[in-house]
Amino acid sequence: MLTNPSKILTLDSVKTGKKVAVKDFAIHEWAGLISRLAYMGILPGTEIEVVLNENRGPLVIRVRGVEVSMSRGIAKKILVEELE
């Protein structure tokens, strides 16, 4: 799965239609957010498909078969790696 080691970006910059895998979270202050993400099934290693990303407004992603909308603020804190 690790195609290009340096290709790590934040979720909010992933283009529509791309699939990525979660690497880590850059969340320090708001611990509650981590458990919320975990409950949505978003964890390191989880595969995410970006269904909609218009560079403004919330993103829509598909994770574990469920569509989830997520504001950019949160998406910025999720580090992902592109899958080929």
Next chain:
Amino acid sequence: MDKIKVALIGQPNVGKSTLFNILAGDSVIVTNWPGTTVEKHEGRRKHREVEIQIVDLPGAYGLTYSTIEEKISRDYILREKPDTIVVIVDSLSIERTMYLAIEILELTGRVVLALSKIDRTHSEGIHINYNLLEKSLGTPVIPISAIRKYGIDILLDKVVETAKKSVSKTLHIDYGELEDYIARISEEISGLQAYIGVPLRWLVVKFLEGDQEIHHLIESISSDLYRKLVEIKREAENRLNSNLQLYISSRRYKYLEELTEATISRTSISRRGQDRLLKLLYNPILAPLTSLSILFIVFTCIFIVNTGYPLTSFFIFLGYDNIAEIIEKSSLNGLLSELFNWISEYVYEVIGESTLSKFLVEGVVGSLFALLVFIPLLVIVFTVLGVIEDSGIAPRLAIGLHVFFQKVGLSGHSVFPITLSMGCNVPGIVATRSVLTAIERSRLMLLIPFIPCQARLVVLLAIASSIGGVIGSLLIPMVYIISLLLVITLSYFIYLYDRRRTSGPSLELLLELPPLHRPVPRVIWWFTWFHLKHFLVKAGTIIITANIIAWLVTHITPGFVITDIISESIGFELSSYISPILRPLGIEGYSAIIISFALIMGFIAKEVFLTSLVAVTGFATPHEAIKSLGLSQPSVLALAIFITLYIPCVATLATIHSESKSIKTTLLTLILNIIIAYIMAVIIYNVTLLVL
């Protein structure tokens, strides 16, 4: 007869409410979970000589102690120890929705899994091996379709069976590298477990997850022990070099992944139709346009059916007054007022016209009708709301509009309540339920009364035609623009104030979107009926009471004699004391008293402002009545603003109270409205005085 206590639990959108309604039917009682504003739904069902008490726990993703819904669910399970817990899992997305089941199975073995929406798995190309699932989990797994009432009896059989089980085994998840630490902590607190009454392993894992409640509990029992445990936890964190909560959740998901790989197979099916619809809903330009068009068309239809407006105005504009009249008469409101006239004529014929019969007809029956008038409107609104929500379109529309609203501290979900409020504030307030956070909901409820509704438009029309000319035609657009600017500004300031008080992202969105599907009529019917019942009971009593009091106050003199002449009543007398406040608006003397009276009456419903003026001045039409008061143009403009903003009508206020369940919010709304309306009116008066 045996009695057992059963709890229903499941993640949001899995179909829990549907199942609950099927199981409990008419026996449902709605109260509140103690100390919260979250609704508690309970019911009963008799199954083969066993009486089953069912509690519908709030939707939760897991069993942490962070959201109020999770706290309630967890507390209930731990304290009330239900005989059986039914965990509902959505068959269409088992890989995610079963996470909660796993957490619960780690806590107790008294569980039955209900796989919902089974009727749709086939068309989605999903095949589930129920037997293997059951064997692996050690728990009964029952496929059901609540809508088609399939599998319900078997489910209930298993529920009763599980309740009668004497021993229950919990699920054991392998936590890999944490197992050593789990063992060590288990040794330290083995005595504690009996004291707390939960499985030891569950307690330990929760401790490692950093669970607030468990940490406080242990610390309060023994701070030495607590410190020791925290040390071990820190060791584990260093060793694993990872947030423990994440690690533990990952292990659970790993178990779940392996489980679902073994038991579920999916064949791909064409989703082209759905994808095309999604593209439309998500397109940044088309989406807002689509939303607004849908909303616009829907509301226009609603109001045409209800009162004929705006279709009537359209025909009047074209000169076809008679057609407009026919439309109005056959609209729901028109029909209801015919019915009312019929009833009053009948009563007067039978009992004769006396004070008592007048009180019965105008006071009691009139008040009842004032409430009934809302029913058709609300039924239509709730049905549309239900369709948009159930089909899955609602949250997607909200996304498209989120960006615009976020700037003033609202989310995309507020578009529906706001648009609805432009027709009538009452359904608008009810619609705030679709907004996600309680904070935003309270904020919206404070703002909605400032949005001009249809009734206020009627009043403004009368005022505008009494002035006539250029100013008259500009009046309405001006008032609307001022009101909407006010709403936006207020929203922004309240947002800033809220942000200063609370920490953490308040408008961050992390929301699951239910899959798009054809809305199910029965579900929508339940939804509509449930909300209508709620409105009639809660808001209804207040509305009827207020109307009766208003009738009394306008038909009794200060000497407590019944009178037909309004200007002799207590109500009118009261207004003479209030009238001085209109002086800064340039309104004095007898006109001020009449207007104050009409304003007080306007509390009942904004149109009553006009009918009161007509009743007191004796003129036939509202705009003639207004003209007769001889107000200057600045005064009229100030008055127009004041009427639009000053107080929500009693129906709106009653709805705010029944929806917010908080007297504080209701009073705050009232006070805020009056103060801001007055300030704006005074400003407008002085500004127009200078300009004109």
